[in-house]
Amino acid sequence: MSLLILEALSKRFGGLLAVDNASLVVREGSITGLIGPNGAGKTTLFALASGFLEPSSGHVIFSGEDVTAEEPHLRARRGIARTFQIVQPFQGLTVRENIAVGAYLRHAGRDAALAMAESVAREVGLAPLLDTPAAALTVAGRKRLELARALATQPRLLLLDEVLAGLNPSEVRDILPVLRGIRARGVTILMIEHVMQAVMNLCDHVHVLAQGRMIAEGPPRAVCNDPVVIEAYLGHGAAARIRAEGGAHA
Ligand SMILES: Nc1ncnc2c1ncn2[C@@H]1O[C@H](COP(=O)(O)OP(=O)(O)O)[C@@H](O)[C@H]1O
Numbered sequence: 001m002s003l004l005i006l007e008a009l010s011k012r013f014g015g016l017l018a019v020d021n022a023s024l025v026v027r028e029g030s031i032t033g034l035i036g037p038n039g040a041g042k043t044t045l046f047a048l049a050s051g052f053l054e055p056s057s058g059h060v061i062f063s064g065e066d067v068t069a070e071e072p073h074l075r076a077r078r079g080i081a082r083t084f085q086i087v088q089p090f091q092g093l094t095v096r097e098n099i100a101v102g103a104y105l106r107h108a109g110r111d112a113a114l115a116m117a118e119s120v121a122r123e124v125g126l127a128p129l130l131d132t133p134a135a136a137l138t139v140a141g142r143k144r145l146e147l148a149r150a151l152a153t154q155p156r157l158l159l160l161d162e163v164l165a166g167l168n169p170s171e172v173r174d175i176l177p178v179l180r181g182i183r184a185r186g187v188t189i190l191m192i193e194h195v196m197q198a199v200m201n202l203c204d205h206v207h208v209l210a211q212g213r214m215i216a217e218g219p220p221r222a223v224c225n226d227p228v229v230i231e232a233y234l235g236h237g238a239a240a241r242i243r244a245e246g247g248a249h250a
């Protein structure tokens, strides 16, 4: 079943068509990747899916219902959660309190929200840091906190915007099983990611956006070897140059 369908979405900012007639389908239970060069419109597409931006045209279908005109908090209640590429925790609050902010979506009481926060912290490996002020976290810690805040809303669909950016290879390796575990308990994931090791390891299916348009989709390995995709990343003629050098086997 399709959990999320983006149907011919476009978003115009003044003279710039940041998203241009882009469509994608996220199958329930999948980890789906969204890749593409900087400025391709990936984050804008997430904002359209989660309701932070309204499309110039097109539709957002979640779990069979058209939510295109719905406010972000209503979509959150339906089960759409997103992380932000620019991570901005409440610096003066502890990790526990920051995660609880997300938990208040479904828990009216403080105790229930804090309990939810602790359980999510265990899931993402932040349990030892629950009483640490967010301001004291490392980059890797802040990324986990951003993931935890989204998870605390108990989503059905998690939109991850470059949660691995800025992590070193061993930190990336450490977080892959966390993401697999989240999917294993039934949360569908759509992730924007530049770390190809992670895309290859995690994603069932990958969509490629370039200059606002969907240019390719398929299993990760096939997509990454697609000359159209290589050209989009590296420029015109790149695929032929790589073939000539014999190095197209990522
Ligand atoms: N709020 C906005 N107002 C004007 N232009 C924007 C806005 N948000 C994004 N853009 C522009 O839209 C394009 C796509 O941006 P973005 O979605 O952030 O790309 P990506 O996440 O793929 O790097 C970029 O050219 C960016 O400068």
Ligand SMILES: [Mg+2]
Pocket (backbone or CB within 6 Å): 042, 043, 044, 085
């Ligand atoms: Mg972005």
